[in-house]
Amino acid sequence: MKINENYLKLQDSYLFSMIGSKVRAFEAENPGSDIIRLGIGDVTRPLPEAVIGAMLKAVEEMSAEKTFRGYPPEYGYDFLREKIRDNDYAARGIDIEIDEIFVSDGAKSDTGNIGDIFSAENTVAICDPVYPVYIDTNVMGGRAGELTKDGLWSDVTYLHCSPENNFLPELPKKAADLIYLCFPNNPTGMGITADGLKQWVDYANEHGSIILYDSAYEAYITEDLPHSIFEIEGAKNCAIEFRSFSKTAGFTGVRCAYTVVPRELEVGGVSLNKLWARRQATKFNGVSYITQRGAEAVYSQEGKAQVRATVNYYLNNAKIIEEGLRSSGFKTWGGVNSPYVWMKTPEGLSSWEFFDLLLKKAGVVGTPGAGFGPAGEGFFRLTAFNSAEKTQQAVERIKNSF
């Protein structure tokens, strides 16, 4: 009897628990202090009315024998897959069929579980800084090697992001089998152009790599950037796309997402669409009927307008942060096509030193960039998910404190 020993290599993640304990300690020492939280990556606005109405109706249906629904289809109800196909793909000129769309309970589940269908021998390329799930799930899957002294994993090809490349990674020098990309990016907030993304698609097709493309923040794009990797020619032969209703429609507490695996996508003649279908049919049992009716309503005329209003609200907060800090001499990235603003810490402070000072001097909580990987050291993430009023106050306080 042995455990999966790769789990023993994982580092405990202290990021958000350390933030929590530091904030609690500060509050204990400074009772009545008015702390503004721009740290979390979680939405705060209520669900769109169209979604609420659809879910109330769906709950009522579950109360009567004639309209009760049992096990949902493992890959999602067609009523939702059709809406996704029509609105997120066909409307952008992308030909994706419903059997290429797999509805799930979250992009975290899907980006975590996708490793199941790939060999443990594959090499991976991952950005630094990055959303930690990509790294941790590959450690669990035995693809990361050993943790080195500099905080990097020996077998991972890191795609270093820094002010020098404007936080847009360059193609790896060493070919990787699986390439994780996320645009607009968490944590840096940077988007990628079609030309930029085309380079990655061409590279993947040339090297036989698969791109795992996380576009959970596509609804925040305001400039002329691709919303889907499948807008890029050749992507269906080399990419899997992860989408979520979490940041788009405020579904973080409702749990619904989807993953697109094109029929064309093959490795050695084996269809990845069929492998993922088999994985989901065997280890997953579909998403709540009520949730899927809620997600469907996101695509109604009313729902679209309400979702757009909420996203615009957050985008306006991002603009307040980004413009406010930049005009005061801070160096910033993101915030234009993303709810995240990424900033250089002032005066050469480390991420955590700045965290402490910001809390003490401004009463503002953010996220230390070092929590997203070694290349995040010296940077800091602020999020747009507080109220407009609090966001404005926080920016004023930061300006006055540094």
Added chain:
Amino acid sequence: MKINENYLKLQDSYLFSMIGSKVRAFEAENPGSDIIRLGIGDVTRPLPEAVIGAMLKAVEEMSAEKTFRGYPPEYGYDFLREKIRDNDYAARGIDIEIDEIFVSDGAKSDTGNIGDIFSAENTVAICDPVYPVYIDTNVMGGRAGELTKDGLWSDVTYLHCSPENNFLPELPKKAADLIYLCFPNNPTGMGITADGLKQWVDYANEHGSIILYDSAYEAYITEDLPHSIFEIEGAKNCAIEFRSFSKTAGFTGVRCAYTVVPRELEVGGVSLNKLWARRQATKFNGVSYITQRGAEAVYSQEGKAQVRATVNYYLNNAKIIEEGLRSSGFKTWGGVNSPYVWMKTPEGLSSWEFFDLLLKKAGVVGTPGAGFGPAGEGFFRLTAFNSAEKTQQAVERIKNSF
């Protein structure tokens, strides 16, 4: 670039698709025929009123900023974990704490994903016949070896169940690291006594095995049988328990379950509770707030009574099937502590031959036992999830046809 080649070993599961196509063909040839379906393992009664009320309220909460909820806790809300602890454990004299309870979207997900935390080198013992997910997920995980001509996997230790052992497996002759047990059983409907289960717990503790105990059907127990493996002394040192709201409270379309991993459970000094916590925190993002409020309501006084009424309704159907068939000379198992009745096919018919004849002569659909493994050949599963009226009719038709 390589796929997980274990996936190529999987057999396509034609069971339910073949049932579907046979029924459709029959309906096309016999328009207007009144087919009664006792094949599916899915509930049909509406959700308890208490659950509906709680979910309606939770949806409303999501519509207002003050009561909106974002990301749920990864292991479940305490309000639900406390109810589970109090009602499913403490009330039976079992001391389980809330940090040993992991709320999830389904027992299928959990029994499928639990393999993540164990080495691919572990050996597994699995009943035959069995719920196919246990086998398939171990094929995917590389623990099953190769499929042999007799339909068994070379590296799996099979726990053969037959009329000779009353479909209660004997302890394996060859020690296995992971032992999958499900009581009351799907598909045979058989329950296990405390003495019977004690043998397994003692065996596991002696051999350093872990028992993966699926008690998704515990609500159907009517006799003096253990509802939880943790009623057995020593089980906390060797067992993980999977529970679900699907068959208990009609949640197949709502998706909520939980897994109990005791703090005492260790392999080589490593806590399995911590490993599962890490797995879930990394590859899962919690269950919908609305769903968890619905599950909480299952434990209200009103909810308990409503759930009991629905379970009793299904149990009465099971009794109609079991007693009806037995009194007509059929050999049956299960149906007393389970919604499933397992029967020997008459006249030496194979499972599929009986399926065809039953459809043709009686217009009744069931599930061929061979679909649950080689030892299911010559047996047949009927389920209690249709209406009482239809169930009664089906039994009369079967009696008159054979």
